[in-house]
Amino acid sequence: MTFPCKILLLGSGELGREFVISAKRLGAFVIACDSYENAPAMQVADASETFSMLDGDRLREVITTHQPDYVVPEIEAIRTEILAEMEAEGVHVVPSARATQLTMNRDAIRDVAALELGLATSAYHYAETLHEVREAASDIGFPLVIKPVMSSSGKGQSKVESADKLDEAWKHAVGIMRGDRQRVIVEQFVDFAYEITLLTIRTREGVLFCPPIGHRQERGDYQESWQPAEMQEQSLADAQNMARKVVDNLGGYGLFGVEFFVTKQGDVIFSELSPRPHDTGMVTLIGQNLSEFDLHARAIMGLPVPHIGLTAPASASAVILADRDSSEFRFAGTAEALALGKEGAEVDVRLFGKPVTRTYRRMGVALATGENTDDARALAKSAADKVTILHD
Ligand SMILES: Nc1ncnc2c1ncn2[C@@H]1O[C@H](COP(=O)(O)OP(=O)(O)OP(=O)(O)O)[C@@H](O)[C@H]1O
């Protein structure tokens, strides 16, 4: 039998794992790649490759060996120049090599959004020395946020309230910086009323949107999300217009997670985006007819998406985090979590199968539906609290 397509997945975390399941349900053959063995997506893929995707030679070699129909990046830390070179040689990169290159660095995507497309963003400057950080701060004012241009999940990010704390924030950002550039973005702190992820799908038939997802972050990292986020019609229309402009500029087909802040007045501010499924979008695993992973797979494979709809009035997800570094552990309480479900208030969990825990590492997620987002959030949180990680 011939597979409808062969997919090379670059990055094999929890989002990759769900994507593999969706793609395999549509018959795809998937090779999952990551820097360590037995990563979550590898456990459900047809084949795997273990290597550093920041190693350009290895990356080229693996793509050349497998000759995939689609190269699907799941993470940002990839030698994206190689993807651009290989796209020019005829390799199909999802959604496009340009999208992976621009979103790998905060400065690149921010410049496209703010300068090229004229989207509203927070005031910002880039800095490569402490002196430049101070200059940027004197222009922007306090509070402000400092982030490495290359990082994710809030790593190296700090909110700074006063000038005497700039030194510490600069060192924190530079200390954990991925890649070879000592460069940070110094950004005005936005006192938003709420923030959303707008899952935006670019298909051959046009651009589609999922109902907006609300979320809450701690330490710059995702804690819980819910859908639909309640928002004014005009704010939603503004967010959709902005998302459409960005994804059309980046090009290609697939699902994008576009992040916005919304102020008390309803003004929408573009923050950043992922050209791939988004962690806050895991809530769609329970609340939509097609999850963000199903939608990504369909858009990539050129399959139709006739309808995106909610299957419950509201849904929510809450993360299950580790509290220490360990490779000897087991989960307890899954049964108690699942037992919380009932008609109209369903509960499910996803345990990612990561081989080791680290402090604050996301090990799983609890999912719930409800009559409204408050109920769904409370239920997802209760279910997540039931699942514990034992180290005995
Ligand atoms: N300028 C800002 N003003 C207010 N809050 C901010 C600002 N920048 C970031 N945050 C908060 O920190 C979170 C993470 O920031 P951001 O999305 O820029 O970083 P990230 O490391 O790419 O995170 P992720 O990869 O998890 O999306 C945001 O969702 C928001 O809650």
Ligand SMILES: [Mg+2]
């Ligand atoms: Mg983000």
